[in-house]
Amino acid sequence: MEKKVSDISIVIAGAAGQGVQTVEELLVGILKMSGYNIYATKEYESRVRGGSNSTEIRVSSNRVSTFVNRIDILIPLNSAAFSHVESRLSEHSMIITDPSLLEGIQNLKEEQIISFPFSKIAKDVGSKIYANVVAVGAIAGIFKTDPKIAKNVLTNRFSSKGSKIIDNNYTAFLKGYELGKQVVENGKYAINLSTNNNIADEILLNGNQAVGLGAIAGGCNFISAYPMSPSTGALQFIAANSEEFGIIIDQAEDEIAAINKNIAAWYTGARALASTSGGGFALMTEGVSLAGIMENPIVIHIAQRPGPATGLPTRTAQEDLNLALYAGHGEFARIIFAPGTIEQAFYLTQKAFNLADKYQIPVFILTDQNFVDGYYNIPKFDLSKIKVEKAFIKTEKDYLRYKFTKDGLSPRGIPGYGDGLVRADSDEHTEAGQITEDMEYIRPEMVKKRYYKRLKLLEDVADKPEIVGAADFSTLVVCWGSNYTVVKEAIEEFGSKEIAMLHFHQLFPLHPNTKEILNKAKKVIIIENNASGQFANVLKLYCDLSIPEKHKYLNYTGKLFAVEDVLDILQKEAN
């Protein structure tokens, strides 16, 4: 295999607590500020210390936003790292390592190894703890970045620790940097990627942060949540900005409380986010139903992970579409979004708050571990495109919360704003919110209001799936949510005039033209991270499309799809 010249994948591997994350933060900071495109993601075990974890950083001349299996440079932080990433190493992989880690490691060729006594150099600087920074310096030296940039990054990173620590880190960095530079000068290894100064100005956000930022941009001012991987990052992002934006943060006693609090917050005119993972959401389902009958807005973020039950807490899956689609007893309308890119996560979450408010329904944002932990540089968001559209009204004396109207939407009042009384009930109710068992007129009218009429309104504003690739496709590769980036890169690399991707970021209700688009293809294949083809089943139900089993590429390992995996699929389907 020819070494790719447009992008380099660097993998840092070691035990939890060994500093994988620090190396990642420093390298990403230095390389991004030097004008390289960056994508990074981590895979980790559900523990705080020990085990084997790794982070991949792709450094590229072009935009990158997804994971490759291939390792161009490995930085092991312990010997176990080699076996942990063994299947991803090839004879083209370079290993930058302390010689002590190589003991007993076989199958590596001399020219693959760049070994420096990182620990010893670190000790000379003052302590073994600087070893990781020496390694960072070596990589920076190979990339020939400007040491001033690293100085800035180190200063920011260690600012709380005082100038001595900053100086030591910088000294350690420079020692590594010189070694890295020598590697290039000796002709052992070189990297020739192009840089772009604009990238330094771009922003870096992972999926959780994009959801959190989108929520804040959507006017979110209340969040009650119970921590659960991999969703916790969204809660913490919002908490970190709560004082600045006046957001009420409540760490709930459980997810049942969380959903009820968030619903009641909306009832009071606030904008609340319920953010959790599958297990936590399972506890919220009665609350979803409450939002349904109360015609109460709610935005729910589910960061999926493999189940059932506790499953694989830190791995990835798209297993909870069915759960989101069918959650809650009884019948009522809802919207389900699944963003494919960081930008989409921001804009869709922002929009979810307006849609929930306007249509008085639950709106779901479905992400997954792959999505929430991955990040890459993107241009700043265009804030002229967004607006917090509050849909509640000031009530009059004779206000009826569930007034029958032609389109089924009753103007939503909130308590304390206007002269009316806002009476919301979980029992079947009259227009005034009073309990009724009138099954001749009121009950059927209320069902029509909450279900048929509402769904019709939602279909009218549904987003279209996006086609990427050949305009005159004969094969469509269907995917949803986080698989956007991996399928897109694979399709672009594969370069067939026959194949296009059809990506859905709105899973329910589907855009009315969906069936028509699908019918244009001679062959439809689908890629999902689950065992049952949950979205394939949605297409079957709502588009009358049966995708044959052999065209369903279902990954239920807990691992994300790599570009290589999708290329294999495309190759197979093209033959």
Next chain:
Amino acid sequence: MDFNDFNENDYDMPCEKAWCPGCGHFTAQKILRQALAELKIPNEKLVFVSGIGQAAKLPQYTKGHMFNGLHGRSLPAAMAIKACNPELTVIVNSGDGCSYGEGGNHFLAQIARNADITQIVHNNMIYGLTKGQASPTSLKGMKTPVQVSGVTNEPFNPLAVAIAMGATFVARIFAGNMAQAKEVIKQAIQHKGYALVDTLVQCVSMNKLNTFKWYKENTYELDDSHDVHDKKAAFAKSLETGKYPTGIFYKVEGNPTFSESSVAYKNDKSPLYSRNLDMNKLEKLIISKRKR
């Protein structure tokens, strides 16, 4: 309505009430209406929150805003409503099953937050609406269609739990003792912070053991010798069984409420609904993400 002329009837909804004749919930509602009239709280400032059960129908019959939510979940809802708009008076009315059984975890957690809400638990020591199963407060030995050879669980002691959890206002009333009950309810509503009023009510249809007469004979009023600020004394009183004390067991003033502690009210006291997103701050936050 004339500001000086508040009447208990102004708080009543003109609708049929699905309570049995003689039900203690009627009295409990009347006491509440009287207290509200005397406190002169306008209907538009009141939010009645409940779960599900016979007691939980009270907001349906009482004039104000209403959030009649899920069985067991009244407290989380009430806490959030008050948090989002501290200008509202938030009163929870639900049954012993709803509040202490299904909602037990919320009971502990909301006490700890000291949200400025009043929780009135209509304690009839039975599941009324579902027709007579044991509740957490049912006394040992009571036979029901489920506890066929009698209740064996230790009865839940809401007052002792609330005092132990740091509740800032803890009281028990017997709805049959209207004069004391009304005064306690008034104080509970005026209390700044979380207030529990465990309210003994008879269930005429489902609880043949704890009747109006039984409550009357087995309760007594706390007198002036009880110091409501003495936590240990309050705890000792809360452990009394056989004859149950009524009145205010414990209160402490000045503890910060949930809203007062929340950063959302640090620089701005207005309710959340009236606030707008600061786009400049948003822009700044986005720009700050140039760095990891």
